[in-house]
Amino acid sequence: MPTPRPKIVVVGSLNVDHTLRVPHIPAPGETLTSSSMLTCFGGKGANQAVAAARAGGAVSMIGCVGHDDFGSRYIEHLHSEGIDTTGLIRSAAPTGSAFIAVDDHGENSIIVNAGANHAITLDDIENQASLIRGAELLLLQLECPLPVVQRAAEIARAAGVQVILNPSPLSAEYLAARFAVDTLIVNEGEAAQITPGQNLREAMCRHLIITRGADTTLSITADRTEEIAPPQVTPIDTVGAGDTFTGAFAVASSEGCENPVHFANAAGALATLKPGAQPAIPTRQEIEAFASR
Structure with missing residues (x-):
C-alpha cells in the first residue's frame, strides 16, 4: 500500500504578489523603470502550503481572504493544488497584497499590505481547532496577528501536534512574547535577534534551523x-525560497526522512531558479532528482 501523505495544517497569510524586475533595489527617493512585472499568488502562509502540497503533504490552509475577485481566484488556485480550503475565511477587508522589487542579482525588497490577513481572529482559530488537532504538523509564520499564531500553536501542542514556526517578518511583539514550538526556522539575521548564542531555551524550541543562503x-x-x-x-x-524550504522540511520531517534539511535545501535552491514565489516552487519529483545529484 502507498504511504499515507502526512496531514499538515498551515495557519497564515495569503497575498497577491506584484513582482517588478529592476536593475537594483531603489534607494530612498530614487525612481526606477521596471523591465517587467509578474502578478502571481503569494503570502508566506500560502507559499508554505503550496510547497508542502507539492512536496507530498496532505495540506489544509487556515487564513483569510477578501470578498473580492482576488480572494475568489485564490481559493480556486489552492483547490487546483489539492489544498483543503475549508479553513479559509472571507472578509470585508481586501485580499492581502505584496509589491516586490527584484534586482539583477536575485535579491529583493518587499512592501506588504496585510489586508484580510489581519482580519483573522482568535474566534476563527477556535472554530478551526479540530482541524489543527487532527494534523500531524502545524506550520506557522508571522504575517497574521501574533495572538492568532500563538493560540494555534497552543492548540496544536496540547494535542501532541508538531509545530514549526518561521518567525518572519520578525517583530518586536514576537521578541517580547515568544512562545514554545518544536522547530524554529530562521535566517541568520533573525537568529541574531532571537538568540545570538543559538540557545534552544532562549529560542523556545527543541530544534533550531538557521538558513544562511549559499552557506551551510x-x-x-x-x-x-x-x-x-x-x-x-x-x-x-529569491522570493519564496525560505517558504519553500519550510514547506518541504515539514513534509520530509513528518515522513521521518533521514535528513529533512538536505531535502529542504534542495527545494529552496530550486525555488530561486524561476521568477515569482509560487510559480517557482518545485514538485517532489523535481526535489528528489535535484537532491540526489
Missing part, C-alpha cells in the same frame, strides 16, 4: 549541531 544550513538540537551544505545555484529570484 545549521541544524541545532540538544544532542548535536550539524552543517548541511545546500546545492550551489545561480539565483534568478
Whole structure:
C-alpha cells in the first residue's frame, strides 16, 4: 500500500504578489523603470502550503481572504493544488497584497499590505481547532496577528501536534512574547535577534534551523549541531525560497526522512531558479532528482 501523505495544517497569510524586475533595489527617493512585472499568488502562509502540497503533504490552509475577485481566484488556485480550503475565511477587508522589487542579482525588497490577513481572529482559530488537532504538523509564520499564531500553536501542542514556526517578518511583539514550538526556522539575521548564542531555551524550541543562503544550513538540537551544505545555484529570484524550504522540511520531517534539511535545501535552491514565489516552487519529483545529484 502507498504511504499515507502526512496531514499538515498551515495557519497564515495569503497575498497577491506584484513582482517588478529592476536593475537594483531603489534607494530612498530614487525612481526606477521596471523591465517587467509578474502578478502571481503569494503570502508566506500560502507559499508554505503550496510547497508542502507539492512536496507530498496532505495540506489544509487556515487564513483569510477578501470578498473580492482576488480572494475568489485564490481559493480556486489552492483547490487546483489539492489544498483543503475549508479553513479559509472571507472578509470585508481586501485580499492581502505584496509589491516586490527584484534586482539583477536575485535579491529583493518587499512592501506588504496585510489586508484580510489581519482580519483573522482568535474566534476563527477556535472554530478551526479540530482541524489543527487532527494534523500531524502545524506550520506557522508571522504575517497574521501574533495572538492568532500563538493560540494555534497552543492548540496544536496540547494535542501532541508538531509545530514549526518561521518567525518572519520578525517583530518586536514576537521578541517580547515568544512562545514554545518544536522547530524554529530562521535566517541568520533573525537568529541574531532571537538568540545570538543559538540557545534552544532562549529560542523556545527543541530544534533550531538557521538558513544562511549559499552557506551551510545549521541544524541545532540538544544532542548535536550539524552543517548541511545546500546545492550551489545561480539565483534568478529569491522570493519564496525560505517558504519553500519550510514547506518541504515539514513534509520530509513528518515522513521521518533521514535528513529533512538536505531535502529542504534542495527545494529552496530550486525555488530561486524561476521568477515569482509560487510559480517557482518545485514538485517532489523535481526535489528528489535535484537532491540526489
